[in-house]
Amino acid sequence: MDPEKVIVCRCEDVTLADIRKAIYELGYTTYDEVKRYTRAGMGPCGGKTCRPIILRELARYWNTTPDKVPMRPTMIRPPMKNITFATAVEVEDNE
Amino acid sequence: MKTDVLVIGGGPAGMNAAIEAARAGASVTLVERQAHLGGQLVKQTHKFFGWAEKGAGTRGIQLAEEWSKAVEEHENITVMLSSEAIGLYDDGAWMIEKEGKLIPIYPKKVVIAVGAQEKTLPIENADIPGVYGAGAIQTMMHVYGVLPGEKYLIVGAGNIGVILAYQLAQAGAEVKAVVDVLPKLGGAYWVHVTKIRRMGIPLYMKHTVIEIKGTKWVEGATIAEIDEKFQPIPGTEKELDVDTIAISIGLSPLTDLMYQAGVELIWIPELGGLVPVHSENMRTNKPEIYVAGDASGIEEATTAALEGKIAGAVAAKDLGFDVNDEAIEEWKKELSQLRDAPLLERLRQGLHKLHEAAKERGLQ
Amino acid sequence: MNKTYDYIVVGAGISGAVVAYELAKRKAGSILILDKDFPTAGATGSCAAGIRAQFGTEFNVSLMKISLEKFENLHEELDYPKELIGLHQGGYLVLAYSEEEMENLRRNVRVQHKIGINTEILTPEEVHYRWPMLRLDGVVGATYHARDGHADPFYTTFAYIEAAKRLGAELRKYTPVLKLLTEGEKVVGVETPDGPIYGGNIVVAAGTWSTKLLKDIGVDIPLWAEKHEILITEPLARFLDPMVISFSKDFYAQQRPHGGFIMGVSPDDPEHWFDPKDYNIQSSWHFLKKMASTILEVMPFLKDVHIVRQWAGFYDMTTDHHHIVGPIDAYDGLWILAGGSGHGFMFGPSVGMILAQWIVGEELAYDITKLNWKRFDEGKLVIEPAVVG
Numbered sequence: 139m140d141p142e143k144v145i146v147c148r149c150e151d152v153t154l155a156d157i158r159k160a161i162y163e164l165g166y167t168t169y170d171e172v173k174r175y176t177r178a179g180m181g182p183c184g185g186k187t188c189r190p191i192i193l194r195e196l197a198r199y200w201n202t203t204p205d206k207v208p209m210r211p212t213m214i215r216p217p218m219k220n221i222t223f224a225t226a227v228e229v230e231d232n233e
Numbered sequence: 234m235k236t237d238v239l240v241i242g243g244g245p246a247g248m249n250a251a252i253e254a255a256r257a258g259a260s261v262t263l264v265e266r267q268a269h270l271g272g273q274l275v276k277q278t279h280k281f282f283g284w285a286e287k288g289a290g291t292r293g294i295q296l297a298e299e300w301s302k303a304v305e306e307h308e309n310i311t312v313m314l315s316s317e318a319i320g321l322y323d324d325g326a327w328m329i330e331k332e333g334k335l336i337p338i339y340p341k342k343v344v345i346a347v348g349a350q351e352k353t354l355p356i357e358n359a360d361i362p363g364v365y366g367a368g369a370i371q372t373m374m375h376v377y378g379v380l381p382g383e384k385y386l387i388v389g390a391g392n393i394g395v396i397l398a399y400q401l402a403q404a405g406a407e408v409k410a411v412v413d414v415l416p417k418l419g420g421a422y423w424v425h426v427t428k429i430r431r432m433g434i435p436l437y438m439k440h441t442v443i444e445i446k447g448t449k450w451v452e453g454a455t456i457a458e459i460d461e462k463f464q465p466i467p468g469t470e471k472e473l474d475v476d477t478i479a480i481s482i483g484l485s486p487l488t489d490l491m492y493q494a495g496v497e498l499i500w501i502p503e504l505g506g507l508v509p510v511h512s513e514n515m516r517t518n519k520p521e522i523y524v525a526g527d528a529s530g531i532e533e534a535t536t537a538a539l540e541g542k543i544a545g546a547v548a549a550k551d552l553g554f555d556v557n558d559e560a561i562e563e564w565k566k567e568l569s570q571l572r573d574a575p576l577l578e579r580l581r582q583g584l585h586k587l588h589e590a591a592k593e594r595g596l597q
Numbered sequence: 598m599n600k601t602y603d604y605i606v607v608g609a610g611i612s613g614a615v616v617a618y619e620l621a622k623r624k625a626g627s628i629l630i631l632d633k634d635f636p637t638a639g640a641t642g643s644c645a646a647g648i649r650a651q652f653g654t655e656f657n658v659s660l661m662k663i664s665l666e667k668f669e670n671l672h673e674e675l676d677y678p679k680e681l682i683g684l685h686q687g688g689y690l691v692l693a694y695s696e697e698e699m700e701n702l703r704r705n706v707r708v709q710h711k712i713g714i715n716t717e718i719l720t721p722e723e724v725h726y727r728w729p730m731l732r733l734d735g736v737v738g739a740t741y742h743a744r745d746g747h748a749d750p751f752y753t754t755f756a757y758i759e760a761a762k763r764l765g766a767e768l769r770k771y772t773p774v775l776k777l778l779t780e781g782e783k784v785v786g787v788e789t790p791d792g793p794i795y796g797g798n799i800v801v802a803a804g805t806w807s808t809k810l811l812k813d814i815g816v817d818i819p820l821w822a823e824k825h826e827i828l829i830t831e832p833l834a835r836f837l838d839p840m841v842i843s844f845s846k847d848f849y850a851q852q853r854p855h856g857g858f859i860m861g862v863s864p865d866d867p868e869h870w871f872d873p874k875d876y877n878i879q880s881s882w883h884f885l886k887k888m889a890s891t892i893l894e895v896m897p898f899l900k901d902v903h904i905v906r907q908w909a910g911f912y913d914m915t916t917d918h919h920h921i922v923g924p925i926d927a928y929d930g931l932w933i934l935a936g937g938s939g940h941g942f943m944f945g946p947s948v949g950m951i952l953a954q955w956i957v958g959e960e961l962a963y964d965i966t967k968l969n970w971k972r973f974d975e976g977k978l979v980i981e982p983a984v985v986g
Contacts, residue, residue, distance in 0.1 A: 139356055140357060144355050144356060144357050144359070145359070148360055154355060187353055190353075193507075204506070211493065211495060214492035214493055215320075216328070216493065217319035217320050218317075218489050218490070219266075219317045219319045222333075225333050225335060228334040228335060229334075229336075229337065230334055230335065230336045231337060
C-alpha cells in the first residue's frame with residue numbers, strides 16, 4: 139500500500155503520506171495543527187471521514203488512544219450540514 | 234422555539250426517547266433528517282433476533298412503523314422531518330435546518346440519538362466509484378430500488394456484511410466473496426451466515442482486500458490471507474472479478490454534536506471507537522445532554538430502543554416529571570439480558586470499560 | 598535544567614513569529630518562542646488574512662507599504678514554497694455608499710498616492726465594467742488598489758517560525774506562560790507548568806492574552822478581546838479576484854485561491870472581554886444571518902452557494918485601534934507587540950521587523966515609536982479613519 143495514493147481527506151485531496159509527513163517530518167503533532175498544515179477536514183464534510191483516520195495516525199505517534207490526542211473541540215465547526223446563504227437569512231426566531 | 238426535551242435522531246433510540254419523555258409529560262421536539270422516521274430500521278427487511286418478548290420475528294421496517302405511529306399520535310411530541318441539527322450556538326440554540334429555513338431550538342434537555350457512520354477503509358483507490366459503504370448499498374436497494382453493481386466483494390463479515398450478502402443475493406446480484414480479517418466470525422448471527430453458506434457465497438476469514446483495481450471505476454479486486462500482524466501473506470492472493478466493493482468494517486458513533494456540546498468522548502474500540510462517556514441512565518458529563526442508540530456506542534436496534542426509553546424517561550425525570558422508576562429498572566434489566574448472549578463477549582468488555590469510566594467520573 | 602535565553606517571545610501568532618525571526622536574523626542572541634497552544638492557534642489562525650495598503654494615514658500606509666514589500670518577497674526571504682505562503686494580489690475593492698464616504702476614500706487615496714501606493718478611484722460604472730457580478734445598488738464610487746490581497750495565515754506564520762528555527766530559535770508548543778517573572782524593576786523569565794524559564798528580554802506577543810499577563814505584574818494596557826466571526830463557502834471556480842469591502846456596511850468578502858469565499862461582517866455590538874477566563878469563542882447564528890443578508894445585497898450570485906464552516910476569533914483591540922509596540926519601561930527587558938485590532942496579520946511583517954530593530958538598537962525602517970504603551974495615558978492616540986469594524 140502506497141501512502142501517497144491513499145486518500146484520507148476526499149474533500150481536500152489529502153493523502154496518508156501528506157498526513158504522515160506533517161506529523162513525522164514537520165512536527166505538526168496535534169489534530170489542530172495537522173488540519174491547518176494539510177487542510178484535511180476543511181472541506182464540505184467538516185472532517186467526518188478523515189478525522190478518525192488522522193486521530194488514529196496521531197494516536198500512533200503519541201503512543202496513546204485517539205481520545206487522548208490533543209484536539210480543541212472548537213475544531214468541529216458549525217454548520218455541520220452545509221447550508222446555503224438563502225437558508226441562512228431565513229431564521230425563524232419566534233420564541 | 235422552546236421545548237422541554239429535544240431529541241435529535243428519529244431512529245429506534247430517538248423515537249423511543251421521544252415517546253417516554255412525552256409519556257412522562259414533557260414537551261418533546263423530535264428532529265429527523267430523513268423525510269420519514271425509522272432510521273436504519275428501514276433498511277432491515279429481515280426478521281429480528283434476540284428480543285425474545287417483543288421484537289423477535291418482527292422485521293425492522295415493521296417496528297419502525299409501529300414506533301413512528303406512536304410518536305406521531307402523541308400530542309406532546311412535535312416531529313420535524315427532513316430536519317437536521319447543524320450546530321450548537323453561543324446563545325444555547327440548537328440550530329435545526331428544515332427545508333431551507335433555520336429554526337433555533339432552546340431545549341431544557343437534549344437526547345443525542347444521531348446514530349453512527351460507517352468506518353472507511355483507508356486503502357489505495359478506495360475513493361473511486363464502485364466502492365461503497367454497506368449501508369449506502371442497503372439504502373440504494375431498499376429505499377430507492379437500485380443495485381449499484383452486478384458483482385460484489387464484501388469487506389467485513391460482521392452482521393451488516395453478512396446480511397448485505399444475503400440481501401444482495403436475494404436481489405439477484407452475484408456476491409463473489411465476503412472477507413474478514415478476524416479468524417472466526419464475531420458479530421454476525423449464525424442464521425444469516427448459514428443462509429449465505431447455503432447460497433454458496435464464499436466466506437474468507439483472515440483475509441483482507443489488498444488491491445482495488447480500476448481507475449475510473451472498480452474493475453476488480455485482489456484479496457489475500459493475512460498473518461497475526463494483519464500483514465498479507467505472499468502467495469495467497471486471489472483475484473476477484475467484481476465491479477462493486479461493499480465496505481462493512483464497522484460503525485462509529487457520530488460525534489460532531491457531542492464535540493460541540495462538550496460531551497466527553499472516550500476510546501472504546503469494542504463500542505465503535507470514540508464514544509460518549511455516559512452512565513446506565515444515559516447521562517453524560519453535560520447535565521443537559523443524554524445519549525442513546527448507536528451514537529452512544531455501537532450495538533443494534535433493540536438495545537438502541539431500550540437505551541432510548543431510558544434516556545427519554547431519565548431526561549423527563551431530571552426535569553421533575555413523574556416517571557415510573559420501576560420501568561426504567563426493567564428496561565435496564567432487559568438490556569443486560571440482551572447483552573448476555575455468548576456472541577457478545579467483546580461488546581460486554583466494551584461496556585465494562587464504559588461503565589468504569591462513568592463510575593470514575595461519578596456519573597449517575 | 599531549563600537553560601537561560603536572551604529572548605523569550607510569548608506567543609506564536611504572526612507577531613511573535615515575525616519578531617522571533619527578525620531577532621534571529623539579526624543574531625540578537627538565543628531565542629525561545631513559547632505558545633500556550635501552537636503557532637496560529639489564536640487570532641492569526643482565525644483571521645481572513647487580508648493585506649491592504651488602503652489606509653487613511655501616512656503612518657499606516659507607510660507601514661503597509663513595507664509589509665506589502667515583505668509579503669511580495671517572503672517566499673525567498675524565508676525560503677518557503679511560494680504557493681504555500683499563497684500571496685494573492687487580487688486587490689482590494691473598497692465600496693462607498695454615500696458621497697461623504699466617497700469623499701473620505703478620495704482623501705485616503707491622496708495620502709496613499711503620496712506614499713507611492715497607486716490606488717485607483719472608480720465610478721460605479723467602472724466597477725460594474727470590471728466586476729459585472731457585483732450588485733452595486735447604492736454604491737456611489739469605489740477605490741481599488743491592485744497590490745492589495747491576502748496570504749495564507751497558517752503557512753505564512755509557519756514559514757516565519759521555520760526560518761527562525763533554522764537560525765537557531767527554539768519553539769516550545771503547548772507551554773502556557775502562567776506568569777511573567779520579575780526581580781525589582783527587571784523581567785527575568787516566565788513561569789510555565791514545566792517550571793520557570795529564564796530570559797533577559799521578554800517580548801509579549803500574546804494577542805488578547807497579553808493584557809492578563811501584564812496586569813499580573815502591575816502593568817495596565819487598554820487591550821481587550823473582541824469577538825468577530827467569519828465563514829467560508831464551498832469552493833467555486835475562481836471568478837472574483839479582489840477582496841470587496843465596505844467601511845460603512847462593515848463587511849469584507851473575497852474568493853480564496855482554492856475557490857471558497859471567505860467573509861466577515863462586524864457585529865452591531867461586539868462582545869468583548871479583558872480576562873481570558875471570560876472568553877466565549879462559540880459561533881453565533883446571528884452572525885450567520887447578518888452575514889448572509891449583508892453579502893447577498895452585493896453578491897447575489899452566492900444565494901445558492903453552500904456555507905461550509907463558520908468560526909469566531911478575537912481581535913486584540915486597543916483604544917485607538919492600533920498596535921501597542923515597544924518597550925514597557927515599567928520593567929527593564931520587557932517588550933510588547935500586540936493589539937493589531939483586526940489588522941495584526943497584515944501589519945505583522947513590518948511592525949514585527951521594526952520592533953526587532955528597536956530591540957537591537959538599529960535604525961528603525963519607519964518610526965513607530967508613537968505606538969508606545971504610554972500614549973493612552975498621555976492622551977496621544979493614533980487615529981485611523983479607514984477601518985472595518
